[in-house]
Amino acid sequence: QVTQEKETINPERAEEAKLKAKYPNLGQKPGGSDFLMKRLQKGQKYFDSGDYNMAKAKLKNKQFPSAGPEQNLVTGDHIPTPQDLPQRKSSLITSKLAG
Amino acid sequence: ADIISTVEFNHSGELLATGDKGGRVVIFQQEQENKSQAHSRGEYNVYSTFQSHEPEFDYLKSLEIEEKINKIRWLPQKNAAQFLLSTNDKTIKLWKISERDKRPEGYNLKEEDGRYRDPTTVTTLRVPVFRPMDLMVEASPRRIFANAHTYHINSISINSDYETYLSADDLRINLWHLEITDRSFNIVDIKPANMEELTEVITAAEFHPNSCNTFVYSSSKGTIRLCDMRASALCDRHSKLFEEPEDPSNRSFFSEIISSISDVKFSHSGRYMMTRDYLSVKIWDLNMENRPVETYQVHEYLRSKLCSLYENDCIFDKFECCWNGSDIVMTGSYNNFFRMFDRNTKRDITLEASRENNKPRTVLKPRKVCASGKRKKDEISVDSLDFNKKILHTAWHPKENIIAVATTNNLYIFQDKTN
Numbered sequence: 309q310v311t312q313e314k315e316t317i318n319p320e321r322a323e324e325a326k327l328k329a330k331y332p333n334l335g336q337k338p339g340g341s342d343f344l345m346k347r348l349q350k351g352q353k354y355f356d357s358g359d360y361n362m363a364k365a366k367l368k369n370k371q372f373p374s375a376g377p378e379q380n381l382v383t384g385d386h387i388p389t390p391q392d393l394p395q396r397k398s399s400l401i402t403s404k405l406a407g
Numbered sequence: 408a409d410i411i412s413t414v415e416f417n418h419s420g421e422l423l424a425t426g427d428k429g430g431r432v433v434i435f436q437q438e439q440e441n442k443s444q445a446h447s448r449g450e451y452n453v454y455s456t457f458q459s460h461e462p463e464f465d466y467l468k469s470l471e472i473e474e475k476i477n478k479i480r481w482l483p484q485k486n487a488a489q490f491l492l493s494t495n496d497k498t499i500k501l502w503k504i505s506e507r508d509k510r511p512e513g514y515n516l517k518e519e520d521g522r523y524r525d526p527t528t529v530t531t532l533r534v535p536v537f538r539p540m541d542l543m544v545e546a547s548p549r550r551i552f553a554n555a556h557t558y559h560i561n562s563i564s565i566n567s568d569y570e571t572y573l574s575a576d577d578l579r580i581n582l583w584h585l586e587i588t589d590r591s592f593n594i595v596d597i598k599p600a601n602m603e604e605l606t607e608v609i610t611a612a613e614f615h616p617n618s619c620n621t622f623v624y625s626s627s628k629g630t631i632r633l634c635d636m637r638a639s640a641l642c643d644r645h646s647k648l649f650e651e652p653e654d655p656s657n658r659s660f661f662s663e664i665i666s667s668i669s670d671v672k673f674s675h676s677g678r679y680m681m682t683r684d685y686l687s688v689k690i691w692d693l694n695m696e697n698r699p700v701e702t703y704q705v706h707e708y709l710r711s712k713l714c715s716l717y718e719n720d721c722i723f724d725k726f727e728c729c730w731n732g733s734d735i736v737m738t739g740s741y742n743n744f745f746r747m748f749d750r751n752t753k754r755d756i757t758l759e760a761s762r763e764n765n766k767p768r769t770v771l772k773p774r775k776v777c778a779s780g781k782r783k784k785d786e787i788s789v790d791s792l793d794f795n796k797k798i799l800h801t802a803w804h805p806k807e808n809i810i811a812v813a814t815t816n817n818l819y820i821f822q823d824k825t826n
Contacts, residue, residue: 318659319711320661322711323661323710323711323714324659324660324661324713324714326714327717328660330714334660344605344606344607344608344627345605347577348558348578348605349468350559351471351472352471353469353470354464354469357466357469364462
């Protein structure tokens with residue numbers, strides 16, 4: 309009944325109660341530092357300029373889809389496992405070290 | 408990429424510029440009035456398109472600098488060419504837009520297509536003359552004002568002296584001279600020594616239309632500060648502080664967020680200023696700091712939807728507002744609705760910018776949102792509003808009743824019915 313009471317008095321408070329019910333850990337000061345800091349640093353962070361350029365190139369490729377070896381490229385998104393990498397062609401020259 | 412991010416008429420209203428998320432500027436020009444059709448104002452057609460800004464990479468912070476055009480401001484026309492300032496998050500550029508309708512022909516050493524003639528074949532000399540050609544509109548960057556903002560630029564405003572302009576980011580405001588690109592003066596700095604103490608940011612700034620020493624800036628806490636550059640070099644201490652007292656018993660988690668001012672605009676006379684916060688438009692008399700003289704509710708029915716609007720981030724949408732002289736104000740809302748308030752008659756109207764619901768050249772039908780209870784015919788219930796269709800940018804012709812309204816991807820131009 310408490311929520312209903314609030315609704316007749318103040319719709320904002322009712323909405324606040326809804327939000328707190330969904331996210332009980334919501335910070336004390338909404339307009340405080342965390343929220344403003346996020347606003348100051350808007351934009352996607354990249355690891356470095358190489359990462360940025362790769363992402364841009366991928367976006368360009370998506371816009372002009374061209375089938376080809378690029379589609380098998382695994383690097384750039386995640387750390388590849390040995391299973392992901394293409395099989396290495398066996399060398400024509402065998403190493404003197406090999407059995 | 409085609410998302411419109413700013414709309415601005417030039418001082419005569421003949422040109423209308425739009426900027427988009429892809430860094431492009433498109434300028435429309437009003438056709439000359441058709442003399443045979445009395446009282447019919449010209450239509451706007453594309454005049455020039457150019458790429459103003461490109462995406463860049465900030466190496467120091469490993470962040471992308473978006474090419475999105477945040478604001479465009481026109482300079483008053485001084486000669487045949489037109490000039491405008493366009494800005495993204497970090498860099499302001501002065502663009503010259505000029506027309507070329509004549510071409511020199513009859514060179515002695517060059518053919519018409521540009522190939523060089525063998526000088527030994529030249530037997531007579533002629534004087535090149537200018538001949539008419541198809542109109543070509545060229546845009547060229549004349550000044551680039553860069554590297555003066557650590558944070559994201561939200562506003563630019565040209566001073567009434569037509570020589571200087573200000574640029575404002577979240578924490579600082581800089582003063583530039585239009586001719587000088589390697590220096591700017593910092594006139595406001597609200598960055599705290601310890602960033603943990605940050606409580607408010609600058610959201611918009613504008614020069615007074617007549618007093619070249621006066622400017623205002625608005626904050627995320629709903630205050631407006633008026634500063635006088637004659638008082639000191641660094642205007643950290645305001646001359647006037649405009650703030651409406653808040654009833655502490657009404658305070659909620661959302662209070663500060665919805666009080667954040669997204670736009671501030673002076674009336675043409677300079678006597679009043681208008682601010683836009685999430686739910687309302689307020690008119691302030693510069694002579695009265697303690698409260699606005701008028702408050703207009705844009706979409707009060709959203710107050711009971713703040714929880715979902717917070718969750719889908721719509722509560723952070725930044726709506727702009729604009730004046731028609733000093734009498735009528737206009738601002739956008741959701742569902743491609745926009746609102747106008749007449750200060751004199753106290754009447755308001757809600758209109759919709761959409762192709763499906765309006766045929767060209769027909770009078771717009773007023774819309775109504777049903778907040779609760781029984782929905783009347785032709786009304787739209789709050790829950791059916793499309794919150795992805797937001798009108799953030801609107802502009803009013805400086806002299807005539809022609810308005811430009813930008814939906815996400817489209818620009819609508821409306822004019823009042825002439826008899």
